[in-house]
Amino acid sequence: MNEIEILLEKAKVYFLSQNYNEAEKLFLKILEKEPDNLDALYHLGVLKEVIHELEEARKYFERVLELDPENREARERLDKLAEI
Amino acid sequence: MEFCVIGLGRFGSAIAQTLARKGHEVLAIDRDEGRVQELEDKVSQALVLDATNEKALKSLGLKDFDWVIIAMSQDIEASILSTMLVKEAGAKKVLAKASSDVHAKILKRIGADRVIFPEREMGQKVAESLSSPRIFDYIELSPEYSIVEIVAPSAFQGKTIKQTEARTKYGIHIIAIKRKQPKMEDEKNVTYKDLILVAPDPNEEILKGDLLVILGKIENIEKVKELK
Structure with a gap:
């Protein structure tokens, strides 16, 4: 596991344990090192959805789709957000 | 439960389909054949019928339904007339869709149990x-x-x-x-x-x-x- 992978795992653990502030910090730290990290961008989108910052969530999913237009998960999330 | 939905525009057909999906018996009625055909496979029964025709309405046995829903509201005259007729035919409970305050007032006056304004x-x-x-x-x-x-x-x-x-x-x-x-x-x-x-x-x-x-x-x- 490289450093990014370790950070990602840690961030997901924080996310799962509902420690959203710490999770967000770590996901952002990953983006500082790798601004196009799809995993971090996608999970930040999901996290923003969970804490009801829906505009922010939308931006992260749109960024994922810019980088990977075929990304099915991000597309589904965005479609769902448009219904709210 | 048993429902009768009269008027199968967007509102009425959404109600009819949702109730049917939830497992209820739904009789869906409209005078437009195309609308009735669209719902045929999705509800228990769909009929082409003019809900302002007293004889036709009485033949439906409306007493047996838990709710009769009058879903048309654009044609105010038809909405009022069919609300009155279904009440007369013995419907237990009638829900009607209104398009204005005056329309709502009349519907209540003639016996609608619930009046709703979906757009509002x-x-x-x-x-x-x-x-x-x-x-x-x-x-x-x-x-x-x-x-x-x-x-x-x-x-x-x-x-x-x-x-x-x-x-x-x-x-x-x-x-x-x-x-x-x-x-x-x-x-x-x-x-x-x-x-x-x-x-x-x-x-x-x-x-x-x-x-x-x-x-x-x-x-x-x-x-x-x-x-x-």
Whole structure:
């Protein structure tokens, strides 16, 4: 596991344990090192959805789709957000 | 339960299909053959029939239905006439869709048990949610009281319901909490499931991102909305 992978795992653990502030910090730290990290961008989108910052969530999913237009998960999330 | 839906425009056909999907017996009626055909496979029975025709309506045995829904509202005359006729035919309960206040008044006067304004109600909800992004849903109970769904203000986060002093200080009741609970979707991705805690325990802690369904006087709800 490289450093990014370790950070990602840690961030997901924080996310799962509902420690959203710490999770967000770590996901952002990953983006500082790798601004196009799809995993971090996608999970930040999901996290923003969970804490009801829906505009922010939308931006992260749109960024994922810019980088990977075929990304099915991000597309589904965005479609769902448009219904709210 | 058994329902009869009269008028199969967008509103009526949505009602008919949703009730049928939920496993209810639904008789769907319209005078337009095309609309009836579209619903044929989706409800228990679909009939081409003019609901302002007294004889035709009486042949339906409306007494046996739990609810008769008069879903057309553009043609006010037809809506009023069929509401009256279905009541006369012995329908137990009638719900009618109104297009204006005067229309609603007449419908009530002639015996509609419930009158609704879908456009107006939807309009209020959309206006509430656009003008206050923290409001997600809104139900007016009376001019004084309403139920709204708001994102938990920071001032409430990390506190139990009791500690928020929602009732004693703000005069509102938290009647439910809607929460997105993170979980693993597969080995790689985190997703969430939607939880609803109805009538939550006073010791339940409010988390960041919780949606609170609150009931109270509108002026008190406004105060809570202003909390950071």
